[in-house]
Amino acid sequence: MAKRPTIHDVAAVAGVSRGTVSRVLNDDRYVSPAANAAVRRAIAEIGYIVNRNARSLVTQRTGSVVMVLSEPHEKLFEDPNYSVTIRTAVRRLADRDISLVMMVAGDDGDRDRVIRYVRGGHADGVFLLSTHAGDRMVDALVDIAIPAVALGAVIGRESVIPHAAADDREGARQMTRHLIEAGRKKIATITGPMDTPGGIQRLEGFADVLGRKASRKLIEHGDWTRLSGESGMARLLERTPDLDAVFVASDLMAAGALATLRAAGRRVPDDVAVGGFDDSSVALSTHPPLTTIRQPLADVAEETVRLLLALIDGAEHVESVILPTRLIVRESA
Amino acid sequence: MAKRPTIHDVAAVAGVSRGTVSRVLNDDRYVSPAANAAVRRAIAEIGYIVNRNARSLVTQRTGSVVMVLSEPHEKLFEDPNYSVTIRTAVRRLADRDISLVMMVAGDDGDRDRVIRYVRGGHADGVFLLSTHAGDRMVDALVDIAIPAVALGAVIGRESVIPHAAADDREGARQMTRHLIEAGRKKIATITGPMDTPGGIQRLEGFADVLGRKASRKLIEHGDWTRLSGESGMARLLERTPDLDAVFVASDLMAAGALATLRAAGRRVPDDVAVGGFDDSSVALSTHPPLTTIRQPLADVAEETVRLLLALIDGAEHVESVILPTRLIVRESA
DNA sequence: CAACAGTCTGGGAACGTTCACAGACTGGAA
């Protein structure tokens, strides 16, 4: 009794055939206005909902896309950016009646599962998040030839996996210039991991502006965590006690750096200016509030979805998109 | 040529019938060891992967669960807790080979979409996140009689939607007691919205301990945002300038309160002690670092999944789960 | 030796769609 109505029921109520109902559903050409109206009325009347499984079975399309989170487990607590990305993607896809399946790829078992899932034909496309350099899963996906895009470049696979991202390099330049214009003479940096695009490009931007003044001594590498910001800052102070500014490649690490500076008795920004990156929620809760670089994260997510949809719709090739960042001046620099 | 192998191909290679292959796949009784081995060998050999659509079509089961995010759009940027929840859920479900579909329910259109999706039989269960009091979508879900659970109580529907949550009330008591033991005499609070379980129960816990001393004058309502923490604190100071402690129902709001206190020239914790709630990443980046209440968020997510799986497996009724919180003493109180 | 319970296998039917094709009906052009 609680059995859900099928296309047959609709056909019966509307007084037409299965075929005609199907044509209305997929708004094909060649349906008379009368039939169209009758079918739509019947659908509304009996509350018909198409069975996607049956449809997928014959069309070989699933109406879903899988989002793969590659961040290793320990880090995941700290980054508040995922929520925005996920929500934006879900909404944009929903506009097209495509649903978003989440998968994590923290270890090899996870990655195999993703591959199996995709190879099993359970998704029309793949949305990669925070993929690391040299990830074999990416190659497998390319091999399967499923539409795939990434938010943030996939290092070493930029030519096969299109992506959307913020302009990390120019953002880093903006911040570095800002520090120079504020009269800072000895500017250090704490980078992200050098197997991530943000890690690499934000350092490049820093070096672009500083040229030869960006000496080895003034560079420390972090791993995006607050803790690595703390320890990186400590090493910098030890090596170059007279630095008067530091560009930290993420707000969270910058929060760590601030703690170290405070503990060392350095005043911010009086003694040392601190610049962050991301404009995440952390930037406002530090003392002093962080001068940072805002990434248009929602826009980036939206563009990534756009690329993916284009590929799914059959585009041979799509161009990656880089969106501009903006300097947000607060009190730390 | 690139056609994926089907159960027929497996049967042919293994020299058995479709039926036997299917039995092996679903490890039914009554399969001879020889047949079993032959089938498994064939599957491995030709790289067969079961087609879930075909399976779902006959079993009426989808092997997926939908997670519904109900937070309205403006807020979503601020809460870093979602990532943890999502990942934990995805991993636990993956253990059972169930995939997680994300949907947002920010407005009525979204909510209708969720209903349609569920009514369409596209999910075996529903995982509710941050649902608000009086949400009609919840009633619709109950009506459909699909297994549904929530992370955090669904106000007014506690008896029909089982949930897992942290012990908000006891957590609030822990913090309030801590403030009293520190010798504070005039303790105020900034609550969450009173249509959320956290808003209600953290205030109750506060009142439990303070009894008649929890006067109206010492209570302000916020909406979980940093800004509401700032303004709430400002109103409290105006009304009760001699308060010497404040329990803020979330770390993020506490960060806002700290800013207001600083601007008003109050020292923390010397003049005013500040207690937060959540132990989110914000708690460590404030100055001073926040004394707060830790919620076992990953455990809560895990329990929620467990409840959902039990319901999906046919349990008539499952008991909601409340997990203990823990006081984390840092410098703000 | 007959009867029977238990184990195992094969194959038809069904799940709810889309697709391709055949054919009916229109109206206008030759």
Next chain:
DNA sequence: TTCCAGTCTGTGAACGTTCCCAGACTGTTG
């Protein structure tokens, strides 16, 4: 009038599974 192109409709077949039933084969029991 005849033909044809265009529009519209119905139906059989297919998609890849699971389910169920019939039946074959074992070994045990009376």
